[in-house]
Amino acid sequence: MELLHRIEAKWQKAWEKAKIFEADPNPNQKKCFVTFPYSYANGPVHVGHAFTATRVDAYARFKRMQGHNVLFPWAWHWTGQTIVGASERVKLGDKQFIRALREIDGVLEEELKKFVDPVYMASYYTNENRRTIHQAGFSVDWRREFYTTMPAFNKFIEWQYKRLREKGYVIKGTHPVVWCPRCESPTGDHDRQEGEGVTPEEYTLIKFRYEDTYLPAATFRPETIYGVTNIWVNPDANYVEAEVDSEKWIISETSSNKLKEQKRKIVIIRCFKGKKLIGKSVASPIDGEPLPILPAIFVNVGNATGVVYSVPAHAPVDWLALRDLQRYPAILEKYSIDPTLVKNIRPIPMIHIEGFGQFPAIEVVEQLDVKDQCDPKVEKATKRLYKKEFHSGILKENCGNYTGRLVHDVKTDIVNDFKERNIADIMFDLPQPVIDKSLHQCIVKVLEGQWFIKYSDSKWKRKTKDALNQSTIYPETAASWFLSVIDWLRDKPCTRKSGLGTRLPWNREWIIETLSDSTIYMAFYTINKYIDQRGIEPSQLTPEVFDYIFSGKGSLRTVANKSKISNQLLKTMRDEFLYWYPVDMRNSAKELIPNHLTFFLFQHVALFAAEHWPKTIGVNGMLTIEGKKMGKSKGNFVTLRNAIEEYGADSTRCALLLGAEGMNDPDWRSENVQDVKNKLESFYRLAKIIINKAKDEKTGQLEDWLFSVLQNRVKVVTENMEMLKTRTALENAFFETWNDFRWYTRRKASMETSALLKAFNIWIRLLAPFAPHVCEEIWSKMNTKGFISLAKWPKYDRKKVNPIAEENEILIKSVLDDTSNIIRATKIKPKKVCYFTAAQWKWEIYQKALKISIEKGTVDKSYLMAEIFRDEKLKKQAEKAAKFASNIIEKINQMGRTRKTTLMMVGKLDEAMVLTNAKKFLEQELNAEIQIYIEDNPHRYDPKNRGKLAKPFKPAIYIE
């Protein structure tokens, strides 16, 4: 343990001293700008952050070694309510919370006292976390560090919002929220006792004229108005006649209270029971036809207006309620309604769906055997039918302008048209009750004066899709997620009244909210170094300055004069921005796709030229701890600091990266991390042996093999790193390559060759992005110059690829495998093992078969035989040839194309020689005498006549 920690501290210091991660523009070098979403300064960075950040760092280091000028900056997010809330909990003495701070975060008592100041708390964690990030070995250029409530950053955000507003992307509007009328505040998901996940739903109200008033019937399915037969109200509930804005409505009493919070002016005229309405009739807004108002107990006045219209052909509950009245006319007598009126009501079909007749609602009711309107099965019936009708229903010929269209296409059109014609309105309500933590019933309130980012803007969406298309997304499957988020996104409230952050420049009572002030800050990294070093005052950072730097607007001289920033400095900042931008790679966990990452795209599209839009976005899964979701309150939380202290930075980094890639969720298991640590330590020991013992200069086939397979490792690691497949890359760089080294030393029976050291020089560089400290330490012992962090990334060298050498080793491995398989099956203790390699004529047939198979896809026997007969020599032994041919055809046909081509390229292997060269090795492995013959050697030792079984790449074996 001590060892790895010592090494890590040593190299972290050395890197810092040499400033090797400080990146400045260099026009002669290709740049690579990588970023990680800054973390909130409300707690310690944990291993989940570290997973994402390690991916970024490994990529940064990889690119740096490839010769790119890599910038990896870091910053801290202070914005928002969270830190303030945390600080308040300390102030209030929240025991559980404070305990977590002490025990998990390791905050000392004297510090804890100062946490009553949120700013102190944020700076505490910023300082702590900065140290941790250093200890993780992330290759960060710290000169560009900032936090989001810094005055200079405030200026940047002010510029951003000013410009967004000018472009029409920031608008003032109203917004429905779940609201507690007693607390007079929005009730977020976390503040709820009941109703988690419930959000306001928008109902369409269809207004039916009744005398000089309207009955606004609430529905989610306004298209069904073409099938309306009557109106339902609850006879026993309370209704009111009220003046709503400039109209008179009849609605439930509860809904009149709700509407007051939805920007409506309500004046109650009179109250009455629902039964007063029963038997009256309203006029259909479509054709003015009279429709009776009938009683239905399923009508819930707690829901929307408490008035619904009836579509018995398509709504099971409507059909059931109607059927109930038809079956039990006694109910009607109470309201003195003529039963024949109800008897005569016929459902009106208006939606066609495949597999159903005229009256789908009736069919569904019968299928499910729903008893009456109070049967719980009503819900199931409704859901089933609604889903079908919504997705595949087509409006019939009685649906006016909308005839022939799909329900799910036509819905919004209908609502808009009806609103325009003043026959529809809207109302918000909660589909399920929401109770807050203080046990108050919540309602929907439409907030006014809120500022929104207009992510609903269709032109903006389209442009953002362009940005998505011109960028690369890893893994590819995430792209479709982005696409659906872009489509789905609506206007986003971007301001709050409380918390830390930047004030809205034109309306200073509002603070720009967290997800809205962190969309383009990567641009700020490019210039912050100068603001810091050259002492630029925040007041000098006028919008014109940012315009000049980021968009090249205005003349240098004017902007410089006005801001009192020197021409030269301003120009340098502009150049630095132009050098680093766009962001080449931004990586985050997948949970940020539906918000941050998509906002990041939107905002770049809005504020930057297309050449500055993000190049690559990487996404990864979310870390779990020992199989469970990470959470401080659950005590299931591992800070990065603790992980590093226990296992070391390199082990932590490697264990994280080996956990998963793509969108899979990695799991942090202490057992695994410990294991990786052990592996790294033995890697270090192995390295020392290789370095110290290298002397034997002789090389041969085996060395050719080693360098040949290493080329493949280089290729695979490089390709996977390019695609951010960090797990595959590390797995190859570490384990697979290690296995190559094992085979080599086993075959060679020695670790003392200089070829091994030469090969190791490649290996260590492949591993450096992942375990930089250990690699740096080993590198320094290797008679090399400079840091491995800056060493050249190994290059795939085609010339070193040697298929014959590789095939030789495959032969030896497979001969060894076959032999031990026989030994296992027969339980012989071998004294003597004889190998018989295939005769020349077999090779000739084999080659012919291969060739045909490559050319035609498959070989068949007759074709192959025809080829064989063309050859005089083979013709003479046609019988043997035919037998052999049928023997190999199946196997060859089963081979993949690449394998076939490789074998073709390799041609005839001198197997006898290969085996003879490896004789000593085989003898040692099998602990037996080895003899090698060509199968037709008349002097061979072959008592059971096995020799004739020999095939190319598969010598025959005799064991005794």
Place this chain on the structure above:
RNA sequence: GCGGGGGUUUCCGAGCCUGGUCAAAGGAGCAAGGCUUAGGACCUUGUCGCGUAGGCGUUCGUGGGUUCAAAUCCCACCUCCCGCACCA
């Protein structure tokens, strides 16, 4: 409900897009042997079943289908996880 990602051999986890080299990489665990004879060190071998000759049989959520050939392609179903807004 909408959207996204999964279900592989004891476990973790590749492979699936581009069907054959797949009884299926790699790691872990377990077992045996070696080395050392102290080690959470190292090296070999085995780890679905059967097998006295390198083989055979049965596997990749379930059920169908396409194909000479399917973990991989198509259809249906079952099932698990994640996100859904003003909250970071």
